[in-house]
Amino acid sequence: MMPLSMAEHGKELEIKRINGKDDTRRFLETLGFVEGSNVRIVSKMGGNLIVSVKESRIAIDKAMANRVMV
Numbered sequence: 001m002m003p004l005s006m007a008e009h010g011k012e013l014e015i016k017r018i019n020g021k022d023d024t025r026r027f028l029e030t031l032g033f034v035e036g037s038n039v040r041i042v043s044k045m046g047g048n049l050i051v052s053v054k055e056s057r058i059a060i061d062k063a064m065a066n067r068v069m070v
Helices: 022-031 062-067
Strands: 012-014 038-045 048-053 056-060
Touching (some): 048 062
Antiparallel strands (some): 038 048
16 A cells, blocks of 8 residues: 555556545545545646546645545
8 A cells, every 4th residue: 555646557457445634534435435446647747637536637746645544
């Protein structure tokens, strides 16, 4: 298991766990980051990520990506 920020570009991965406080975890869940769902990194720029999750593209920063374990 590793943070999403360290994952390989373009590879489909399964979300294993969401770390952080309840508010942070709920926020990520509303964006589609749910345990068991798939996520793929579309682009990396300066530590920030554009990811594809549940057929949507979402931009998140490195701090948030570190909370998503794949």
